[in-house]
Amino acid sequence: MSTVIRNGTIVTADLTYRADVLVEGGVIAAIGPGLGGDEVLDASGCYVMPGGIDPHTHLEMPFMGTYSADDFESGTRAALAGGTTMVVDFALPAPGQGLLDALAMWHNKSGRASCDYSYHMAVTWWGEQVFDEMAAVVGQGITSFKHFMAYKGALMVNDDELYASFRRCADLGALAMVHAENGDVVAELSARLLAEGNRGPEAHAYSRPPQVEGEATNRAIMIADMAGVPLYVVHTSCEEAHEAIRRARMQGKRVWGEPLIQHLTLDEGEYFHPDWDHAARRVMSPPFRGKSHQDSLWAGLQSGSLSVVATDHCAFTTEQKRFGINDFTKIPNGTGGLEDRMPMLWTHGVGTGRLTMNEFVAVTSTNIAKILNCYPKKGAVLVGADADLVVWDPEKTKVISAGSQQSEIDYNVFEGQVVKGLPRYTMTRGQVAVMDGEIRTQEGHGRFVAREARPAVNRALSAWKELTAPRPVVRSGLPASGV
């Protein structure tokens, strides 16, 4: 059975043109005028774009004494409702747990996904087993490794471990990723705030100022440079971190930054809300920042110094947030956003003139597909690519509300925001999962996307490292020893 998307305008990262799209067997079979098929989807007045890819989710993740509330079923349902057709989740070994063990756990959970998915592997401790299993993980199609420079005493790794792991990533042709915050300083600031009686969610923001993120970002960039590995900095939230990334890129380093839709559109004022629940629901790391930081992130997307917009979807219910009622350090860190990323970015980016439609596609889909080496299977409207498509209606509006969202949690950090620009249809490998507002997701439809190691950037970096590696000077005769 074939489906044709008719009368739409195709928008990719570099082109805008009118054509129909024929989908057969889960892939794009033809693109051109006047195509026919068994089923017709009318895209009049709409843009036909690659489905969104959210490279940063935490579905059913064990964290801070609990599990994030959205699993692969509700999480991918939320994704598809908002035009996202692939998620990349973090497989997270507990300290001491093997990587392959953690991977098996993640494969178990993701069987419920209704759109395609991949994983990054987190390196939460260091030892021979981790070193060895990293190769096996790459062999199974997981070619990106995330390191936490924060969460001291839990997930954090130190600089020597970072360097060792980055070197291993370089040797395996993988991508190094970091959560960049100085975990030692955050721990000190948090303890001091608590001792001084600052126990509410506003203290979370005070405990993680932009400087700690800027410092860690610079440090990670230096370590990646020494190791000869490309670096992806997750949830870049402030000018200090953006400045480090911008400078590194201008120096020719292969570094990418990922702002979140939350940091682009919500600010630190949320933590000073008189309602404890309101403030705690927005506790995440790094915290929301001030207006000047938001302007910096938008400018980064416009100029190309920042590459990808993600969500870090890690949703906790109000009840879970209340674990930290008397101690802000116990509030589970994380916010949701999977369903809202694309409409919010369209509304505040394309709708305001800060982004072109093509830039929107680049930062929501194509750039990350290239960085993670799954392009053009994903992130493209090309013959042979997976039919992960969103038919985007720029006139469709809604008010974001927890009452009508797909996520399992009882609130939405964007509650009350009016968005203009929503999916008319979302298609995952040819299956129509969203049909004009009606959710038709199929649990278990999602497939794991294996990725190959050694993309071009890694090959270029290792060629350069090899060319410039230290070599001993060959000398004809050594002077006589003084002894």
Ligand code: URP
């Ligand atoms: O607060 C956050 N970001 N929670 C999810 C885990 C992480 O640090 O990415």
Ligand code: ZN
């Ligand atoms: Zn993080």
Ligand code: ZN
């Ligand atoms: Zn508010």
Ligand code: ZN
């Ligand atoms: Zn995260």
